[in-house]
Amino acid sequence: MGTHRLRVNGSWHEVDLPDDTPLLWALREDLGLTGPKYGCGVGACGACTSIVDGSAFRPCTTSVADAVGGDITTIEGLSRRGDHPVQRAWVEQDVAQCGYCQPGQIMTTVALLAEHPDPSDEDIDEALRDNVCRCGTYARIRVAVKRAAC
Numbered sequence: 001m002g003t004h005r006l007r008v009n010g011s012w013h014e015v016d017l018p019d020d021t022p023l024l025w026a027l028r029e030d031l032g033l034t035g036p037k038y039g040c041g042v043g044a045c046g047a048c049t050s051i052v053d054g055s056a057f058r059p060c061t062t063s064v065a066d067a068v069g070g071d072i073t074t075i076e077g078l079s080r081r082g083d084h085p086v087q088r089a090w091v092e093q094d095v096a097q098c099g100y101c102q103p104g105q106i107m108t109t110v111a112l113l114a115e116h117p118d119p120s121d122e123d124i125d126e127a128l129r130d131n132v133c134r135c136g137t138y139a140r141i142r143v144a145v146k147r148a149a150c
């Protein structure tokens with residue numbers, strides 16, 4: 001057990017949790033940030049994908065102790081009104097079906113576009129390869145990524 005000081009969405013937070021607690025629990029249960037979703041818990045589905053220091057990462061396999069010192073952004077931190085360019089592209093392309101995986105898809109895309117502002121189909125496929133969508137929205141996701149890149 002310990003106190004962990006986390007920087008999330010531009011604010012500092014302290015959580016009292018065992019060091020090995022998955023960051024995803026702290027985000028969802030302690031900070032009330034339920035945008036990052038629990039899918040697999042082992043880093044395989046991408047539903048929890050968030051951003052730390054500009055790169056996509058998986059809070060389900062990152063401990064709260066390891067998250068200390070990182071500048072963490074969840075989907076709630078992208079914009080105050082849900083109108084980040086990637087979120088707008090998702091709405092305009094009507095990407096979501098059930099929607100459960102979409103926060104992770106969006107956060108992976110935000111990190112992708114920061115690195116590749118004009119991504120190729122291969123860049124998109126590579127970046128989003130491990131973000132699973134049970135509804136099969138992959139074609140709409142690819143169009144939305146390109147729209148957000150414009």
Ligand code: FES
Nearest residue numbers: 039040043046060
């Ligand atoms: Fe984190 Fe599946 S819940 S990758």
